[in-house]
Amino acid sequence: MGNIASAATARILIADDDEDIRLSLALLLNSHGYQTIEAASPKEIAVRVNQDNPDLVLLDMNFSRDTTSGVEGLEQLAFLQQQQLPVILMTAWGSIELAVSGLKQGAGDFIEKPWDKHRLLQSIEQQLQLHQLKQKNSGFEQLLSGETVEKQVWISESGPMKALDALVEQVAKTDANILILGENGTGKSQLAQRIHKLSHRSGHAFIAVNMAAIPDNLFESELFGHQKGAFTDAKQNRVGRFELAGRGTLFLDEIGTLPLTLQPKLLRVLESGHYEVLGSSKTQTADVRLISATNADLEQQVADKAFRQDLLFRLNTLVLILPPLRERLDDIIPLAEHFIEHFSIRYHKQGLVLSDCAQQALKRHTWSGNVRELSHVIERAVLLAAHGIEITSQQLTLSAGKSADAEVPLQPLDELEQQLIRKALAATNGHVAKAAPLLGLSRNAMYRRLEKYGIVYDA
Secondary structure (H helix, E strand, O other): OOOOOOOOOOEEEEEOOOHHHHHHHHHHHHHOOOEEEEEOOHHHHHHHHHHHOOOEEEEEOOOOOOOOOOHHHHHHHHHHHHOOOOEEEEEOOOOHHHHHHHHHOOOOEEEEOOOOHHHHHHHHHHHHHHHHHHHHHHHHHHHHOOOOOOOOOOOOOOHHHHHHHHHHHHHOOOOOOEEEEOOOOOOHHHHHHHHHHHOOOOOOOEEEEEHHHOOHHHHHHHHHEEOOOOOOOOOOOEEOHHHHOOOOEEEEEOHHHOOOOOHHHHHHHHHHOEEEOEOOOOEEEOOOEEEEEEOOOHHHHHHOOOOOHHHHHHHOOEEEEOOOHHHOHHHHHHHHHHHHHHHHHHOOOOOOEEOHHHHHHHHHOOOOOHHHHHHHHHHHHHHHOOOOOEEOHHHHOOOOOOOHHHHOOOOOHHHHHHHHHHHHHHHOOOOHHHHHHHOOOOHHHHHHHHHHHOOOOOO
């Protein structure tokens, strides 16, 4: 699978002013399963690239302007480099200097006329594979350039989690689609990663997608990728998540937020295993293990006609229910101790432990935000604690035994949000990057709120 197709579907642009050469190459390449496009002049090269989206270009170094210098070929090479196309140069004049110049400017290889057909076919295959790898690496770079999600340790000492673990051990070894159900903050993404690590696909990528964060108009581009020029803002090729997860696991978080109008597009690839990159007519094959997650009641959404029943059937071949933290009492202290160790390293603290009263307070708390809330509570306590002390129940700033209504007085949401932001900044000495996770926000989301409320912060 990939944007650059195999020999069965790859399109090769033959750019040469000699009609006999074009015919000879077309016959050779067609006989080996390639599709061919022809261009007889530099102007025609630009037209064919824009209209036909070739996967590779065989480029003659000399057209009508001259016959030996290779200037025309190098000019076209520069254009093709801007289009991010792999290029193999061709010339009847065996010039080492010209070959080196072309390779330095980005050509993938250099073939002399008359060509050795085995050498030429081998070069084409290598350049197609190399370009596919570059595109895939570019896709990973796009993902890695964004903010990464903090990974949580997998702790399962409680009865409910041990039972879940036993089930996970069985289902991880299959390729069946899995739907994970659970409240916000329970660790559904961590469970998905655990399933991937225990599967036979563990040596390949685990790609996570937050479905709620994808704008409707970018859904196809995000999941299936797009070619340059497929739409107004498509300035370069983009590798979709299905391709990035090739032979690995694709995790679709918050699947319940997928709009009804877009559900058929996902259903099609789940039913047939096929999809098209936006802007391309080539059919790609998806080879992924699909795991989805939601805190929504999908059965109710089906009844409300907000979620397709046939899509739900494709997603929930196996269903795993992740218990809330309040049902995992034996996991609370081990999780808290893990977070103390983790945040002590981050904030350069030493010797922090939980006092007995702090442990009791943690066990009594209702944990409506589950493991995510516990992580934030411990991070705040570590930040406020001095070196080598016990963390007490007071430092946890929990209101055990009180209802949510009693903990937070009624007031406009904007005012409450401003208060919480100011408290987080105060707790971190104005450090925005440290204050953001205390509120469950990304750094960018934190900056947007600071600008919205006109709150002064250290740059």
